[in-house]
Amino acid sequence: MRLTILGSGSGGNCAYLETDETRLLIDAGFSPRQIRLRLAQIGRSPETLHGILVTHEHTDHIAGLAGLAGKLGLPVYCNRATAEEIVRYHDMSFDFRLFTTGATFEIGDVVVESFSVPHDAQDPVGFVLRTVSGRVAFATDLGHFTRLVGDRVRNARVLVLETNHDVRMLQECPHRPWSLKQRILSRHGHLSNEAAAEGFEQVVGDAMQHVLLAHLSRDCNRPELALGAIRERVERLGARHVQVMVTSQDQPSPTLSL
Template sequence: MRFASLGSGSEGNALVVEVKHTRIMLDCGFGLRETASRLAGKALQPDDIDAIVITHEHGDHIGGAARFARKYKVPLWMTHGTFSVFRRQCEQLPEVQLFDSHQNFSIGDIALTPFPVPHDAREPAQFVFSDGVHRLGVLTDAGASTAHIETMLSGCDALVLECNHDSELLKNSSYPPGLKKRIAGLFGHLDNQAAAALLAKLDTSRLQHLIAAHLSKHNNTPALALGGLAGVLRCTPDWLDYAKQEDGFCWRQLT
């Protein structure tokens, strides 16, 4: 199993997971041309993608999904709640598959375990991907941790973990009060401290890769995000990495 990000942040998100001959793109928040360009940066072509799995209906996660699926005849997977919001854009797509956020399913060689998260969307889900030996946990766009989230992410071989903002930077930012309240709320985004607290509750004994994701361009810094996570793992921050908005992160292999 290997995985790479095409970009992560409020301007667009996409992550590719590969097992043997199966490649899944988690979210597609970029336009057609931009998605193709970012795939090329990871030595992939659009035709290499076997399915797109959507976490929720916000534009930075689903904005380019329908056009990509239509042009390249790729199945689109989403929860019933996400479909209820996105139904019109799904017209004339080659294939739309709906899944329950509590029910495991498989796409080719990849097993997916979805789990619900608190976020201001209709039925948001995040995922653990598995090749039968290794587990990759992905958690972004969650306002708070839950016992179920911690159970799902415990014992993973790799984690892509939201560190959206620093609470003090957000508090003192120029954002409108309503936006600050949304971001920091229980259905918003994890801050650095909350992400570190979540990590501290997990079994990290198998962890090969930990990558901070969905960092705010205005209300966070890589140093703040990685410093908090490194403190939990008692490692140096350079053992960790973060997903950039511009080009995500390079391929990571699980062995």
């Protein structure tokens, strides 16, 4: 199994997962051109994809769908509420493969588990992708770490975890109105570094080997702050078998091969 975070942040989110039989995108929040360019950097192209999994309908997760899934006829896997918002945003239909939130389904040799997350979208989900090399969990765009989220991601070998903001930086940010700050800080907003670290402490175990820190705010966080928060828990818990890496908005992260 090979996993590459093609980019993650407020300006766009997209990940690529590949097994011997299956090639998937998780979200498509960049322009089609950017996604194509970033796939090319790892020697891949959209034409070989078997589908796109969508967590929710916010623009930084679906902006590239029309130029990829629409143009190439790729299946789009999402729940009904998300599909309705995608159609409204892009003003076109897609080859939707609808699932009910909480359902488990298969795409080739990948078993996909969906689960509900608390975020300010119609019906946002996280995913656990079960492969022969282990589980990859996506827990991004959530306002707090629920018991359900913890139960679903606990046995993951790889955890893609939101570390969106440093609370002090967000509170002091001069570019954001207070209403937006309240939304981000709410229980249906985004995880702070500290909240992500607390969630990590709840679920880390012997199975977990990699944590990829995702969706960092360009204005209200710094990679070193996100890394520091998680690594402090790694040291406190003696979980030195876990490798922690920060993803980037601007370029693909190094590919994990398991």
